[in-house]
Amino acid sequence: MELKVLQLDQLNDLIQVLIMDDYQLIGPKVKDGVISYDSIKSSSELPIGIIDHQSPGKYALQNIQSSRFFGYTVSPYSWKKYLYPPVQSLFKVNRNGKGISFEVTNDEPRYAFLGVRGCELNAIKIQDKIFLKGNYIDPNYKRRRELSMIIAVECFNTCETCFCDSVGSGPEIPDGADIVLTEIFEDGDHYFLARSETEKGQDIFNHLKLNDADDKHVLIKDAQLERVRTQLKRRVQTTGLKSNLMANPDHPRWDEVAERCLACSNCTMVCPTCFCMTVEDVNDLDGTTDRQMRWDSCFTSEFTYIHGGNTRESVKSRYRQWLTHKFASWQDQFDSLGCVGCGRCITWCPPGIDITEELEALSIPSNQYKKGE
Amino acid sequence: MGNNRPKLAVWKFASCDGCQLSLLDCEDELLAVAEAVQIAYFPEATREVVEGPYDVSFVEGSVTTPHDEERIREIREISGIVITLGACATSGGIQALRNFADVQEFTNIVYANPQYIDTLDKSHPISDYIKVDFELRGCPIDKYQLLEVVISLLAGKRPNIPTHSVCMDCKLKMNTCVLVAGNEPCLGPVTQAGCGALCPSYNRGCYGCFGPQDSANTDSMTEVWRHLGVADETILQAFRGFNGFLEPFKGASERLE
Numbered sequence: 010m011e012l013k014v015l016q017l018d019q020l021n022d023l024i025q026v027l028i029m030d031d032y033q034l035i036g037p038k039v040k041d042g043v044i045s046y047d048s049i050k051s052s053s054e055l056p057i058g059i060i061d062h063q064s065p066g067k068y069a070l071q072n073i074q075s076s077r078f079f080g081y082t083v084s085p086y087s088w089k090k091y092l093y094p095p096v097q098s099l100f101k102v103n104r105n106g107k108g109i110s111f112e113v114t115n116d117e118p119r120y121a122f123l124g125v126r127g128c129e130l131n132a133i134k135i136q137d138k139i140f141l142k143g144n145y146i147d148p149n150y151k152r153r154r155e156l157s158m159i160i161a162v163e164c165f166n167t168c169e170t171c172f173c174d175s176v177g178s179g180p181e182i183p184d185g186a187d188i189v190l191t192e193i194f195e196d197g198d199h200y201f202l203a204r205s206e207t208e209k210g211q212d213i214f215n216h217l218k219l220n221d222a223d224d225k226h227v228l229i230k231d232a233q234l235e236r237v238r239t240q241l242k243r244r245v246q247t248t249g250l251k252s253n254l255m256a257n258p259d260h261p262r263w264d265e266v267a268e269r270c271l272a273c274s275n276c277t278m279v280c281p282t283c284f285c286m287t288v289e290d291v292n293d294l295d296g297t298t299d300r301q302m303r304w305d306s307c308f309t310s311e312f313t314y315i316h317g318g319n320t321r322e323s324v325k326s327r328y329r330q331w332l333t334h335k336f337a338s339w340q341d342q343f344d345s346l347g348c349v350g351c352g353r354c355i356t357w358c359p360p361g362i363d364i365t366e367e368l369e370a371l372s373i374p375s376n377q378y379k380k381g382e
Numbered sequence: 383m384g385n386n387r388p389k390l391a392v393w394k395f396a397s398c399d400g401c402q403l404s405l406l407d408c409e410d411e412l413l414a415v416a417e418a419v420q421i422a423y424f425p426e427a428t429r430e431v432v433e434g435p436y437d438v439s440f441v442e443g444s445v446t447t448p449h450d451e452e453r454i455r456e457i458r459e460i461s462g463i464v465i466t467l468g469a470c471a472t473s474g475g476i477q478a479l480r481n482f483a484d485v486q487e488f489t490n491i492v493y494a495n496p497q498y499i500d501t502l503d504k505s506h507p508i509s510d511y512i513k514v515d516f517e518l519r520g521c522p523i524d525k526y527q528l529l530e531v532v533i534s535l536l537a538g539k540r541p542n543i544p545t546h547s548v549c550m551d552c553k554l555k556m557n558t559c560v561l562v563a564g565n566e567p568c569l570g571p572v573t574q575a576g577c578g579a580l581c582p583s584y585n586r587g588c589y590g591c592f593g594p595q596d597s598a599n600t601d602s603m604t605e606v607w608r609h610l611g612v613a614d615e616t617i618l619q620a621f622r623g624f625n626g627f628l629e630p631f632k633g634a635s636e637r638l639e
Contacts, residue, residue, distance in 0.1 A: 041558040066606070068563040085563075086556055095554040269605075272597035273571035274546060278553035289542045292533045294414040304554060309546040310596040324597055359561050359571050359606045 011211065013219035014226065015190065015201040020078065021052035023160075024123070026216045032121035032158055035091060037084060043068065044084045046091075046124070056081055063168035063352060065361025076199060079124055079192050082168045083351050087129055087281035088122055092153050093136060096303045099288070104296035115149065121158040125186065127179025128171075128349040130161050132281030134185055138343045139284050158209055161186035165194070165233065167240040170352025172365055175244035178349040180237040188213065191230045202230050243365045246372065247346065251337040253372055258329065261378055262370045267325035269360045274306035276354035276362075277331065282347050285312070307331050332367060388437035388535065391423035393457055395443025395450055396477055396505060400522035401468035402426050402442045408525050415529070418536055434460035438535060441514075444470040444477060445506040458512040465531060466508045469521040469624040473593055474505040476521070478627035481505060505627070518543070519592040521624035524576050544575050545596040548588050551579040560587055567612050569620060572598035572631075593625035600634035614638045 015023065027034050028050065036049040039056050049055070061081040062069045073080065101112040125133070140150040164173075164180045173179030182189050187210035191202040202222055205211040277283040287305040292298050305312055307330050313321040321327050339347035348364070355363045370378070392402050406427060408415060422432035439461035445454055458464060469475050480488060481504040489496045508514055518527055527543055534541035544550070548570035552559065560566040560582050568587030570579070574595040581588050594600070600621065607617045621635040 042563055043558050066562055066609075068559075085558065090556060095556070268599075269602050271549075271571040271599050271602050271606075272547070272595075273549040275549050275553065275559070275571070278550065290539070291542070292530075292537055292539075294411060294418055294529075294533055294536075306546070306550065308597075309544075309550070311545060324599065327597075357559055357562055359559075360602050 011205045011214060012222040012227070013203045013205075013214065014222050015203040015217070015219055017076075017199055017201075019217055019219065020201065022217055023213065024049070024052055026213055027121045027123075027158065027160075030213070031119055033118045034121045034123060035088075036123035037079070037081065039070065042070065044070070044081045046084050046086065046088060046122070049123070052078065055079070060166055061168060063170045063356040065170070065355050065363050066357075066359055067361070068356050077165065077192060077194060079162045079190075080166055082164060082166055082171060083126055083129065083353065085279060085353065085357060087132060087279070087351070087353070088125060089132070089136070089281050091120055091122070092133065092157070093140070093150060093284065096301055097149060099300045099302055102298040102300070115152060117149070117152045117156060119156040119158075120153070121160065123160045123162070125159050125161040126164055126173075126351070127161070127182045128173040128351040129281055130159065130182055130185045131173075131178035131349040132351070133159070135282045135343065135345060135347065135349070136284060138345070158188075158213075159186040160188045160190060160210075163189065163191045163230075163234060164237050165192055167237055167242075168352060168356075169242060170355040170363075171241055171350060172243040172245060172352060173350040174238050174241050176247065176346055176348055176350040180241075181234050186210070191233065193226070193229055193233065195229050195233075202226050243350075243352070243363075245336075245348070245350070245365050245368055247336075250368065250372075251340050254333045254337040254368075257371060257375060260371050260375050261380065262367065262373075263325050263329050265370075265380060266328055266362060266367055267323065269362055270308075270324050270328050271359055272308045272310075272324045272327060273359065274308040275357045275359065277306040277308060278304060279353040279357045281349060281351060281353070282335075287312075307334070332364065332371075335364075336368065387418065387420045389422040389432065389435075390419045390438050390440070391434065391436040391457075391461065392421075392426065392440045393423075393442065393453075394426070395441065395454070395471065395508070396446040397443030397468065397470040397475065399426065399442070401470075401518075401520075402440070404467075404523050404525045404528055405440070408529060411529055415532060419532065435462070436460060437462045439464050440467050441465070441471055441508055442467045444474045445502070445508065445511060446477065447501050449500070451502075451511060454508060454511050463515045463535070464508075464512065465516045465518065466514050467518050467528070468523045469519065469591065469593065470505075471508045472517045472519055473625040473628035474507050476624050476626075478505040479622060481627050482622070507628075516541070516543075519574055519625075520576055521591040524578065526578075527576055546575055547571050547595040547598075548573045548575050548577070548579050548582065548592070551575040551577075552582050555579055555583065557582050560585055561606070561610075565610055567607050567610055567616075567620065569603065571595075571606075572600055572603045590620065590623050590625060590631065593628050594631055598630055600630045601637070604634060604638065 055078045058075040140147040189204045335347040561568040566587040569590040570588035573590045574592040576592045618638040621631045
């Protein structure tokens with residue numbers, strides 16, 4: 010591990026080194042009115058001076074005329090769209106005369122992700138557990154993950170919807186990335202503190218002429234992260250959360266939230282840890298079949314449809330399933346929470362249902378709970 | 383498949399023809415479809431008529447006259463599988479707007495000799511009269527969904543026609559949400575997917591052409607639109623579109639009256 014100072018003009022050098030090293034660089038840029046994680050070729054494409062405003066059911070960008078590269082918080086879609094794409098072809102089956110032949114393609118790109126936030130890195134770690142641990146390993150995810158390089162960037166701003174601190178996923182980034190950057194803006198100085206965490210990251214550093222960082226830089230960085238932490242308004246009380254949720258399947262709050270819930274699935278689609286999927290055969294008239302895996306959601310009726318009916322008929326039962334999975338049964342299954350506090354489900358929920366608010370309401374004992382509290 | 387090709391008939395009721403034209407609109411796949419099935423009755427495409435019975439009947443349009451009632455029952459008699467095409471056949475269509483008013487009054491205003499008009503009080507979906515094996519939603523239907531149904535029939539499998547919201551399709555396409563980020567009134571959360579999230583992909587709110595999704599919460603949708611500053615009368619009109627007579631869109635608009 011090395012701690013270095015990366016000057017502003019060296020940010021583009023870093024990008025060029027990654028591209029020269031055959032990485033497809035994915036980073037933040039303004040596209041379709043949002044910060045989008047997309048293919049970028051130079052630092053000039055980054056969202057310079059752009060910040061985001063996110064609140065329940067609302068999203069907007071603002072140009073604050075700053076030279077800051079990473080002033081926004083998180084993009085609508087997480088890195089999940091690259092590591093675990095929404096639609097994946099598993100294999101194709103072709104008809105040859107009286108027989109059939111199988112065709113598997115695995116030309117996975119080599120991604121370098123620039124701008125991964127603390128919450129998002131934790132989400133990747135959670136998906137690593139889901140797809141790479143245990144008896145059943147997803148070979149496609151494994152290949153993409155092994156080939157990828159993660160350049161994390163610690164947050165400078167927060168949105169109203171952020172709550173990383175209380176679920177232990179930020180704002181600081183202790184480990185899990187190849188390189189960690191912190192954008193420092195202090196007394197007119199603007200530079201990055203850069204830390205290599207892995208050999209892969211160190212190899213990239215070796216191509217750049219970076220000066221050593223000293224204790225003063227670390228103090229500035231720590232103070233910045235502390236300021237970010239104090240800005241976080243929302244929080245989740247995780248102590249006793251699992252037992253309380255599991256003990257309250259009939260809490261009156263479930264009925265209330267079901268009145269607002271549109272069962273549209275937006276929350277699960279934007280969630281960086283949600284991993285549910287379905288498998289469909291897409292057939293052609295000439296007899297070829299493409300077996301595809303696509304994201305699914307516990308909010309759809311089809312998701313729990315089995316022979317004879319649906320095991321979660323009501324929207325209430327689906328919302329309860331989602332929330333208790335994220336904060337309770339996930340702990341049994343993967344030994345962590347299923348939530349990283351990125352706030353996407355709050356922002357992209359059209360009626361603006363706020364999981365932190367729901368959890369707080371559910372923590373009030375049923376017999377003391379008053380509607381609308 | 384040779385002589386085992388299923389015999390296909392396409393029938394029209396009260397409708398604009400747009401849905402059956404979707405079959406002709408298959409262009410690239412049309413020849414393959416014509417090889418895979420025997421197009422036995424399809425006046426829009428050919429004058430040649432092969433007598434029934436038919437293995438598969440596609441039915442477009444809604445039932446609006448006593449004569450229609452008789453005809454749809456006959457079609458059921460001579461058809462193996464009946465698949466309805468589009469909003470008219472599934473919900474009564476845009477012409478079901480009359481279901482919210484007095485049809486006799488309209489008839490008197492529109493026709494010089496209303497005594498010659500023999501019409502029902504309401505525009506009915508096909509399923510009000512006969513057992514329908516499968517319904518394809520949309521105004522018009524989506525040609526890829528139509529192909530999926532044809533291919534699935536031939537392959538003997540259940541077609542992949544999801545009943546979830548348009549939002550799912552927007553998210554799978556990585557669209558920016560026009561409602562959350564654009565303050566655009568959008569019916570996507572309560573509408574069934576199938577169009578490929580066409581309007582939101584072009585920065586327009588969803589019009590609800592595919593009717594309600596399987597778990598549509600229309601009252602919460604109303605609240606979201608009110609929150610965007612949309613007047614109740616406009617929300618009522620939005621629900622009362624091509625699928626206005628289908629619950630829960632019907633109930634949602636009635637509660638806004």
